[in-house]
Amino acid sequence: xxxxxxxxxxxxxxxxxxxxxxxxxxxxxxxxxxxxxxxxxxxxxxxxxxxxxxxxxxxxxxxxxxxxxxxxxxxxxxxxxxxxxxxxxxxxxxxxxxxxxxxxxxxxxxxxxxxxxxxxxxxxxxxxxxxxxxxxxxxxxxxxxxxxxxxxxxxxxxxxxxxxxxxxxxxxxxxxxxxxxxxxxxxxxxxxxxxxxxxxxxxxxxxxxxxxxxxxxxxxxxxxxxxxxxxxxxxxxxxxxxxxxxxxxxxxxxxxxxxxxxxxxxxxxxxxxxxxxxxxxxxxxxxxxxxxxxxxxxxxxxxxxxxxxxxxxxxxxxxxxxxxxxxxxxxxxxxxxxxxxxxxxxxxxxxxxxxxxxxxxxxxxxxxxxxxxxxxxxxxxxxxxxxxxxxxxxxxxxxxxxxxxxxxxxxxxxxxxxxxxxxxxxxxxxxxxxxxxxxxxxxxxxxxxxxxxxxxxxxxxxxxxxxxxxxxxxxxxxxxxxxxxxxxxxxxxxxxxxxxxxxxxxxxxxxxxxxxxxxxxxxxxxxxxxxxxxxxxxxxxxxxxxxxxxxxxxxxxxxxxxxxxxxxxxxxxxxxxxxxxxxxxxxxxxxxxxxxxxxxxxxxxxxxxxxxxxxxxxxxxxxxxxxxxxxxxxxxxxxxxxxxxxxxxxxx
Numbered sequence: 149x150x151x152x153x154x155x156x157x158x159x160x161x162x163x164x165x166x167x168x169x170x171x172x173x174x175x176x177x178x179x180x181x182x183x184x185x186x187x188x189x190x191x192x193x194x195x196x197x198x199x200x201x202x203x204x205x206x207x208x209x210x211x212x213x214x215x216x217x218x219x220x221x222x223x224x225x226x227x228x229x230x231x232x233x234x235x236x237x238x239x240x241x242x243x244x245x246x247x248x249x250x251x252x253x254x255x256x257x258x259x260x261x262x263x264x265x266x267x268x269x270x271x272x273x274x275x276x277x278x279x280x281x282x283x284x285x286x287x288x289x290x291x292x293x294x295x296x297x298x299x300x301x302x303x304x305x306x307x308x309x310x311x312x313x314x315x316x317x318x319x320x321x322x323x324x325x326x327x328x329x330x331x332x333x334x335x336x337x338x339x340x341x342x343x344x345x346x347x348x349x350x351x352x353x354x355x356x357x358x359x360x361x362x363x364x365x366x367x368x369x370x371x372x373x374x375x376x377x378x379x380x381x382x383x384x385x386x387x388x389x390x391x392x393x394x395x396x397x398x399x400x401x402x403x404x405x406x407x408x409x410x411x412x413x414x415x416x417x418x419x420x421x422x423x424x425x426x427x428x429x430x431x432x433x434x435x436x437x438x439x440x441x442x443x444x445x446x447x448x449x450x451x452x453x454x455x456x457x458x459x460x461x462x463x464x465x466x467x468x469x470x471x472x473x474x475x476x477x478x479x480x481x482x483x484x485x486x487x488x489x490x491x492x493x494x495x496x497x498x499x500x501x502x503x504x505x506x507x508x509x510x511x512x513x514x515x516x517x518x519x520x521x522x523x524x525x526x527x528x529x530x531x532x533x534x535x536x537x538x539x540x541x542x543x544x545x546x547x548x549x550x551x552x553x554x555x556x557x558x559x560x561x562x563x564x565x566x567x568x569x570x571x572x573x574x575x576x577x578x579x580x581x582x583x584x585x586x587x588x589x590x591x592x593x594x595x596x597x598x599x600x601x602x603x604x605x606x607x608x609x610x611x612x613x614x615x616x617x618x619x620x621x622x623x624x625x626x627x628x629x630x631x632x633x634x635x636x637x638x639x640x641x642x643x644x645x646x647x648x649x650x651x652x653x654x655x656x657x658x659x660x661x662x663x664x665x666x667x668x669x670x671x672x673x674x675x676x677x678x679x680x681x682x683x684x685x686x687x688x689x690x691x692x693x694x695x696x697x698x699x700x701x702x703x704x705x706x707x708x709x710x711x712x713x714x715x716x717x718x719x720x721x722x723x724x725x726x727x728x729x730x731x732x733x734x735x736x737x738x739x740x741x742x743x744x745x746x747x748x749x750x751x752x753x754x755x756x757x758x759x760x761x762x763x764x765x766x767x768x769x770x771x772x773x774x775x776x777x778x779x780x781x782x783x784x785x786x787x788x789x790x791x792x793x794x795x796x797x798x799x800x
Contacts, residue, residue, distance in 0.1 A: 157184075157269045158257040160217065164230045164248025167237050170313035174217070174245055176273055181306025183295045184269040185216045185288065188260045190223045191236035192517065192579050192597075194439050194455045194498050195282050195772075196264040198421065200240055201398055202285040206292065207244060212307040213296050218246035221255040223263065224565060224579050225669045226597035235620070235648050239324040239342050240379075241365075244312050252672065261789060262773045268292075271299040271306070279792045281746075281771025283423065287692030287792065294693075320650040321356055322347060327442060327582070327623040328645050328652065329383035329392065331407065336625070336643065336652065337392060339380040346380065346394065346405060353643055353652040360405060360412065367399045367419050375412035377403065382442030382502070384450060386465065393450055393463070395440040402432070402440060402452070402463060416463050416475050421456065423768040424706070424747045429476035432463060437475070442582075444502035446511040451478070453499040453513065458484045460491075460499060460513070460524065479524060479554055483708055484772045485743050486518040486561045490527070494554035497562060501582035501623065505589065512583040512591045519577040520559020521593055521604055527553035557591075557604050558611055561712050562774045563741060566668035567598045567613075569661065575611035576668055577602065582623035584642065586657075592642060594621045600664070601644060601655065612661030620648035627654075675776040677783035680733055685709065685720070685742075687727040689769070689791040691750040698749040698766050708745040716740035716777075727791075733779060744773040746791050 157176055166173055176184070187203065189196035207216050218237075222228045228250035237246050249255060258267055258278075266284060268277040268291060277291055299305035326341040334351040345361035358372065366376030380403075382395035393415065394403040401417030416432035417440075427435050438456030445451070449462040452475075459480030465473045479491035480499075487495035501514030513522045558572040566576035582594030586603070592614065593602040601615040601624065623645040644653045687707060691697055697704035703725035711717045720731030727746060751766040769792055777787075 155275045157267075157273055157275050158254070160186075160219070160247050161253050161257075162219070162247045162249030162251070163253070164220070164228075164233065164250050167234055167246040167248060168242065168312050168315070169245045172311070174247075174311055176269070178311070179215050179217075180273055181271050181299075181304065182308065183210070183214045183271055183292050183299075185214065185292075186219050186254075186258070186267040186269065187216060188219045188221050188255060188258070188263065188265040188267070190221055190227055190263050191233070191240070192224055192227060192498075193263045194441075197240060197398075198282045198439070198456065199264045199266065200242060202282065204243075206285065206289050210292055210296065211310060213305060214292055215310065216244040218242055218244060219254050220246055220248050221252050221260070221263065222250055223671050223673075224597050226578060232620070232648075235324070238315065239647075241342065243314070244310070261775065262771055268295075270295050271304050277792075278790055279769070280773075280790055281769060283767060283769045284692075284792060286765070286767050287695070290692065290694055321354070322650045322652075324647050324650065325622070325645050325652075326379075326381040326647065327383050327395075328625050328643065329385060330625045330627060330643075332385075332389055337383055337405075337407075338645070338652070339383060339394065341379050341381060341397075341647075344377045344379065346377070346383075348407070349652070353654065358410070360410065365398075367396070367401065367414070369403075369413045370411070372410035372412070377412075382440065382444075382453065384443040384445055386450070387445060393443050395443050395452065397439050397441055397455075400437045400439060400456070402437070402443070402450075415473060424482070424770055425749075425768070428461075430474065432473045432475045435475050437461070441498075441500040442502045444504055444511065446502075446504040446508070451502055451511060453502050454480075455498040455500050455516075457482045458496045458498060460496070479552060483710065483743065483745050484517065484562070484774070485710065485712065486515070486520055486556065486559060487710075488522075488554050488556050491524060491552035491554055496522075496554075501580065501594065503583045503585045503591065505585045505591075506587065507589075512585060514580040514583045514593065515559065516579050516581055516596070518559050518561055519565040519579055521557045521577065521580065521583065521591065522554060522559070523557065524552055524554050527551055557606070561741070563671045563673075563776060564668070565597075565670075566666070567595070567600065567664055568666035568668060569602075569611050569613055569664060570666075572604060572609050572611055575604075576666075578669070582621070582645075584624045584626060586626060587640070592624055592626075594624055594644070596620055596622055596647075601642070603661070613664045614658055614662065615644075615655055616662055616664065618644055618653065619646050621645060622647040671776070673776060675739060675778040676787065677780045678733065678777045678787065679781065679783040679785045680735070680779050682785065683731045683733055684786045685729045685731055685744065686786060686788045687744070687746045687791050688788055689727055689746070689748045691748075692792065694752060695750040695767065696753040698751040700751075704749045706745075706747040708743075710743040712741045712743065713737065716742070737779070739776070739778045742773070742775045742777055742787070744775065744789060746771055746773075746789070748791060 368376035378398035417437040422436040422438040441455040442453040485495040497517035568576040578597035718734040
């Protein structure tokens, strides 16, 4: 048994300052005597949002001995804007202090490599645990309770009120709305995300006709007044013209809403989050989902942008007289990245917006984390604009097989983004959340972090900007009006959800593009310098205390490795079960990104005997890393990534 050196937690610093503290700056010394959890997050990251939800119950249960501190560490340029962070804290109802660290100062001090990462600090100010990814709530809950008992006995526990101060809410009709649907009668239905409601608006887009949902977070069916949602997003009308399907994002469910009756019921999902190894098809209410963000009817089924697992799923309603529909994963591997090809082999990164083309041949996808506009179609279908998307086909290396195929119109990957118009292969977006099919085959893009409405035209292969200064637009819907005068044709306008301005905004579709000075960004995370040739990838996982690896049905771990560009890795790409792998970097490739996806399963072992309890609770720990690397002669030959590890000064 070796005693490990105790590590004092570095001070918390960030030039953006503190949020949710009433204007006060916090120091770790102010929190001494209580357990502190640092949650390194960024508001674009769906896995970070999952962790926020995982921590809510723990935060409430130990409110006088535990302080959670969010350390906001931006990926995108927009996320370094302090007001955007303030908005995100309200949008996602973060009920603890948040340090805005736009320069990644505290991120570097704690040697963090991935979003999200949780660091636990004991009441004496020492780091005792670090966990990357999600799924660690059970282990952290147990550790927090243990630290509370231990330090109460030592006399080093201090009970006190939380430093959190709730900001004064603003009285607006909508609060951070997410998606919008045009109703058959001409009005609009909006997902009022932060208030956990749906709101019906008159055709003017402003007058509130009805609120659906009590406004309390929850998963409750029933009438408009008693139903409950949890941060709903996408909306779609089924072909019957009477039923709206709602992507109830944080409930991991699909709900239905009947405007005629006001009734809400659950169509799909169990209310629990999907984890690796769970079913990916079956009866809709018996299969778990993961953060469904948008929905759209296409190809005879309802498609789901399953942001939480980087996939597209479908929901098929029950046959007439049937009680329950079915769900199925259709596209994506759950690996996060940008890879085209046959649907089952493609990679997505938080698909967040869907729109079917008017001819029914394409389903457009806003793939937010790769800042890309993509589509899915039958591989033997219409290939309009083939010259413009040739770069995407080369990237895929796939071939038409008569099935569903994923292609990319514009976007390059996880770490490059910006605002640049022109030929699609060179155009850049910044975390788009919505797409809207337009007449003539074009698609409008809600380019969220650029605050701009953009347009991709497959016929020309060009991307243009239609409008700017639209604060965090997240969706748009086309509205066509018949001409009122003699000889007038149809007049089209687009209604945009300005989420950060809490409103719908009407725009006439311009005939010409708006001129915008091009800007290109790469994420500010510094690249890890690695030596040429062989590189040892070492994913560190230690089952939390009181648990053992769950190897009852085979290996308890899984590791998938890839790279951008694919040529970066000469050896070592692909899946496996060992969390340590020797990679070989190809000669002549100086830099790129390693994509690493690790999963580990553990079960309760309360007696520490190495055997799980008779009916153990089992847990899945998972994380995706995108690690920028640069090949240099002085670089490291070992790349350690911590999935879950302890450094608590106890004997081990």
